[in-house]
Amino acid sequence: MTSRSVLISGAGVAGPTLAYWLARHGFQPTxxxxxRDLRSSGNPVDVRGPALPVAEEMGVMPRLRDAATQATALRVVDASGRQVARVSMPAARGTAGYREVELPRGDLAIALHEAARDGAEFLFDDTIATLRQDADGVDVTFERAEARRFDLVIGTDGLHSTVRRLAFGPESDFVTHMGLYVATLPLDGPADPPHDVVLYNSPGRLVALHPSRGQAGAAFIFRSPAIAGFDHRDTGQHKRIVTEAYAGAGWRVPELLERLGEAGDLYFDSVSRVRLPAWARGRIALLGDAASCVSLFGDGSSLAMAGARTLARALAEESGHAGAFRRYESEHRALAGPKQRNAGRSTALLVPRTRLGIAARNLxxxxWPSGQAG
Structure with a gap:
C-alpha cells in the first residue's frame, strides 16, 4: 500500500514489535x-507458540533467554509455609533446548525496543490528545509534541487505550471486569528457593512469589467486584485497596504488604476482557490488549507479537489499508478468540473462591504429572 507514515500509540510489547516489522517493510513508524521510559514492573510473561518465530526472526531470542526466569517448579504452601503440593516444570525452560521462554515483562519490552529503535522514531513522556481522520490521513495532536499528520494510526496502548477511547468510544463500551484485580511489585534480592514459583491461597485471594534473575517478584491476585472510583493511575489508591483486601491473611502476607506500602514500582489493575465488533475504523486500528485483552490469563504478550507481524505483513501486501485491516483482523481473531473464551478456567484454578475449592485444587x-504446570 502507498500509505507509509504510521503512528503507533504504546511502547510495551505490541508497539515496538509492530514498529520493527513496519520498518522492515518500508514504512516510517513513530x-x-x-x-518517561520503559516500564519495568508487571507479571512474568511467556513468549511461546505463534510468538516464537516472530522473536526468532527479530533476532531477540538470545536476549530473551538471558533474561529468562528459569522457574522449574510450582510450589503451593499453606498459612504456616508448609508445602502442600509441588509440580515440576520443564527444567530446561528458557534455554536453547527448550524454545518457550518466560521472562519479566519489562525485559521483553526492552529487548523489543532495542530491536526496533534504529528503524523507528520513539516519543517518550507524551500521549495522543486528539485524532481527526479524513479520507487521506489522520491529524494528530499530542500533549507535548507539535501536531502532525500520519497516514495511519495504530493503538497498541493496552487495556486503557487512548486510541480506542478517541476513535471507537468510551472504555465502558468495550471493557468487562472479570472479577479479579492484580498487583505486582519487584522485591529486593533473589527468590528463595531460587527456581520455585510459590503460591499461597486463602479464599478468593492469591499471593505468589516468582523467581527471576537477581530479583524476585510478588503478585497479589484477588477476587472483587468492580471497585467504584477506581483510577488505574492512582498508586496511593492501589496500595490502600490491596492492603484492605489482604487484611488478616497468613503466611508472609504481612511482610509483603509492608514492602508493597514502600514500593515505588507497583503495577495494579483490573483483570478485564476487551471485546469490540471491529478492530479498525477508517485509518485507525487496534492491536494487542487494546483490541482483545484477556489480561493475566490470555497469553497477551505472545498474541501481541504475533498480531503485530500479521498486521505489518497485511499492510505491506494489500493494496489499501481497509483490506489490510480486514485481513489482519480475520487472521488474528482466530488466535485471540479461543484465549478469551477459556479465561474463566484459569481464574478458577489460580484463585479458588472457597477453602473447599483450594483443597480440591491442591489435591x-x-x-498432575511432571511438567504439566509448564
Whole structure:
C-alpha cells in the first residue's frame, strides 16, 4: 500500500514489535509512549507458540533467554509455609533446548525496543490528545509534541487505550471486569528457593512469589467486584485497596504488604476482557490488549507479537489499508478468540473462591504429572 507514515500509540510489547516489522517493510513508524521510559514492573510473561518465530526472526531470542526466569517448579504452601503440593516444570525452560521462554515483562519490552529503535522514531513522556481522520490521513495532536499528520494510526496502548477511547468510544463500551484485580511489585534480592514459583491461597485471594534473575517478584491476585472510583493511575489508591483486601491473611502476607506500602514500582489493575465488533475504523486500528485483552490469563504478550507481524505483513501486501485491516483482523481473531473464551478456567484454578475449592485444587495439583504446570 502507498500509505507509509504510521503512528503507533504504546511502547510495551505490541508497539515496538509492530514498529520493527513496519520498518522492515518500508514504512516510517513513530511510537508515542506516555511513560518517561520503559516500564519495568508487571507479571512474568511467556513468549511461546505463534510468538516464537516472530522473536526468532527479530533476532531477540538470545536476549530473551538471558533474561529468562528459569522457574522449574510450582510450589503451593499453606498459612504456616508448609508445602502442600509441588509440580515440576520443564527444567530446561528458557534455554536453547527448550524454545518457550518466560521472562519479566519489562525485559521483553526492552529487548523489543532495542530491536526496533534504529528503524523507528520513539516519543517518550507524551500521549495522543486528539485524532481527526479524513479520507487521506489522520491529524494528530499530542500533549507535548507539535501536531502532525500520519497516514495511519495504530493503538497498541493496552487495556486503557487512548486510541480506542478517541476513535471507537468510551472504555465502558468495550471493557468487562472479570472479577479479579492484580498487583505486582519487584522485591529486593533473589527468590528463595531460587527456581520455585510459590503460591499461597486463602479464599478468593492469591499471593505468589516468582523467581527471576537477581530479583524476585510478588503478585497479589484477588477476587472483587468492580471497585467504584477506581483510577488505574492512582498508586496511593492501589496500595490502600490491596492492603484492605489482604487484611488478616497468613503466611508472609504481612511482610509483603509492608514492602508493597514502600514500593515505588507497583503495577495494579483490573483483570478485564476487551471485546469490540471491529478492530479498525477508517485509518485507525487496534492491536494487542487494546483490541482483545484477556489480561493475566490470555497469553497477551505472545498474541501481541504475533498480531503485530500479521498486521505489518497485511499492510505491506494489500493494496489499501481497509483490506489490510480486514485481513489482519480475520487472521488474528482466530488466535485471540479461543484465549478469551477459556479465561474463566484459569481464574478458577489460580484463585479458588472457597477453602473447599483450594483443597480440591491442591489435591489435583499433587496428581498432575511432571511438567504439566509448564
Amino acid at each position: 511510537v508515542v509512549e506516555r511513560s 489435583a495439583a499433587r496428581l
